[in-house]
Amino acid sequence: xxxxxxxxxxxxxxxxxxxxxxxxxxxxxxxxxxxxxxxxxxxxxxxxxxxxxxxxxxxxxxxxxxxxxxxxxxxxxxxxxxxxxxxxxxxxxxxxxxxxxxxxxxxxxxxxxxxxxxxxxxxxxxxxxxxxxxx
Amino acid sequence: xxxxxxxxxxxxxxxxxxxxxxxxxxxxxxxxxxxxxxxxxxxxxxxxxxxxxxxxxxxxxxxxxxxxxxxxxxxxxxxxxxxxxxxxxxxxxxxxxxxxxxxxxxxxxxxxxxxxxxxxxxxxxxxxxxxxxxxxxxxxxxxxxxxxxxxxxxxxxxxxxxxxxxxxxxxxxxxxxxxxxxxxxxxxxxxxxxxxxxxxxxxxxxxxxxxxxxxxxxxxxxxxxxxxxxxxxxxxxxxxxxxxxxxxxxxxxxxxxxxxxxxxxxxxxxxxxxxxxxxxxxxxxxxxxxxxxxxxxxxx
Numbered sequence: 156x157x158x159x160x161x162x163x164x165x166x167x168x169x170x171x172x173x174x175x176x177x178x179x180x181x182x183x184x185x186x187x188x189x190x191x192x193x194x195x196x197x198x199x200x201x202x203x204x205x206x207x208x209x210x211x212x213x214x215x216x217x218x219x220x221x222x223x224x225x226x227x228x229x230x231x232x233x234x235x236x237x238x239x240x241x242x243x244x245x246x247x248x249x250x251x252x253x254x255x256x257x258x259x260x261x262x263x264x265x266x267x268x269x270x271x272x273x274x275x276x277x278x279x280x281x282x283x284x285x286x287x288x289x290x
Numbered sequence: 291x292x293x294x295x296x297x298x299x300x301x302x303x304x305x306x307x308x309x310x311x312x313x314x315x316x317x318x319x320x321x322x323x324x325x326x327x328x329x330x331x332x333x334x335x336x337x338x339x340x341x342x343x344x345x346x347x348x349x350x351x352x353x354x355x356x357x358x359x360x361x362x363x364x365x366x367x368x369x370x371x372x373x374x375x376x377x378x379x380x381x382x383x384x385x386x387x388x389x390x391x392x393x394x395x396x397x398x399x400x401x402x403x404x405x406x407x408x409x410x411x412x413x414x415x416x417x418x419x420x421x422x423x424x425x426x427x428x429x430x431x432x433x434x435x436x437x438x439x440x441x442x443x444x445x446x447x448x449x450x451x452x453x454x455x456x457x458x459x460x461x462x463x464x465x466x467x468x469x470x471x472x473x474x475x476x477x478x479x480x481x482x483x484x485x486x487x488x489x490x491x492x493x494x495x496x497x498x499x500x501x502x503x504x505x506x507x508x509x510x511x512x513x514x515x516x517x518x519x520x521x522x523x524x525x526x527x528x529x530x531x532x533x534x535x536x537x538x539x540x541x542x543x544x545x546x547x548x549x550x551x552x553x554x555x556x557x558x559x560x561x562x563x564x565x566x567x568x569x570x571x572x573x574x575x576x577x578x579x580x581x582x583x584x585x586x587x588x589x590x
Contacts, residue, residue: 181394181395181396181400181401181403182400183400183403183585184584184585185584201575201579203572203575203576204565204566204567204568204569204573204576205568205572206580208579208580224579224580230564230565230566231443231564231565232357232566234326234564235327235329235357256583256584258585258586260583262580
């Protein structure tokens with residue numbers, strides 16, 4: 156098990172997350188506007204529909220391991236942001252920033268990720284803005 | 291009957307325009323020849339604008355505002371479901387009751403994932419018009435002398451709009467009346483189309499599934515088997531198509547509602563489209579690992 160340190164910073168900033176981020180299941184479950192930064196060891200990465208899922212083992216300040224589950228959008232949506240089927244591999248040490256769920260469980264959706272090789276990826280969600288009416 | 295310019299040349303100018311429209315861009319990531327979507331195209335300006343081909347919709351299209359431009363998480367783009375009075379839809383009493391019975395994951399009245407009853411989450415086909423309002427991304431349009439075919443990215447769904455002069459069926463209680471024969475309702479309905487002018491194609495669709503099977507959008511706005519969907523596809527230049535839609539559903543809404551005017555941008559026809567689907571198995575796995583826990587009332 157990794158000894159990676161558990162780093163959590165909750166930043167109550169307005170992230171200006173657009174509606175386009177909530178494509179599959181809505182934003183009701185998420186604490187929109189908060190960020191949690193997690194450094195840990197990859198326990199799994201599922202690259203599938205309707206959402207990609209990253210399992211990350213994070214060691215807390217009390218020394219206990221907490222398994223976080225972080226989701227991205229579907230593969231076709233996260234691909235342009237650089238997420239691939241082999242972006243995360245078992246045992247990798249990575250850092251991710253997530254928007255956590257409201258109920259306090261160790262779950263969230265990925266806002267950014269720093270991979271084992273140092274590559275930084277952005278929001279694992281849709282991008283772009285709402286279309287403007289055009290005549 | 292109108293014919294596609296790709297099959298019957300109508301002049302040097304039109305041919306030139308068509309060849310320009312279909313010329314692939316010089317640069318696009320293409321690992322191993324598998325071309326990926328280019329979501330960073332330069333805008334169409336007066337300097338690079340090329341004329342639209344005549345009577346031709348063929349191409350690989352995607353929202354001009356980028357990869358997320360067609361997501362429509364807040365519902366139909368011209369009336370987002372955000373609680374603002376100006377975006378309230380003109381429900382009939384029945385339509386309003388139906389809306390209240392829908393527990394959507396998006397929009398002003400969104401519920402938690404464990405509380406929703408969106409037919410999409412049971413992998414039901416979205417049908418028309420909802421396919422126009424759910425994560426519209428790379429959308430292929432093909433046409434020949436008899437039809438226009440639209441292939442959506444989501445769930446590899448496709449629909450046919452007939453252009454051979456056949457009549458739009460009449461909506462009846464049991465489905466539609468086609469030349470005196472009663473036919474069943476369909477998720478993608480019965481569509482016919484025609485060219486209003488050389489650059490504007492109009493499609494009409496009736497015969498949708500009943501209101502307990504389909505929604506208008508992801509915020510739970512309803513639609514019924516009485517809906518008449520009118521779409522226009524207007525080529526404003528070689529690289530741009532404006533996709534508009536109006537619904538007329540007297541069972542649900544007291545007047546027609548214009549739902550979208552979405553500019554679409556032409557993409558390289560060789561672009562590979564990743565699968566984007568609803569799988570009951572993967573849906574169940576997702577709910578087990580994330581969805582159910584994320585929406586529970588508290589920490590375990």
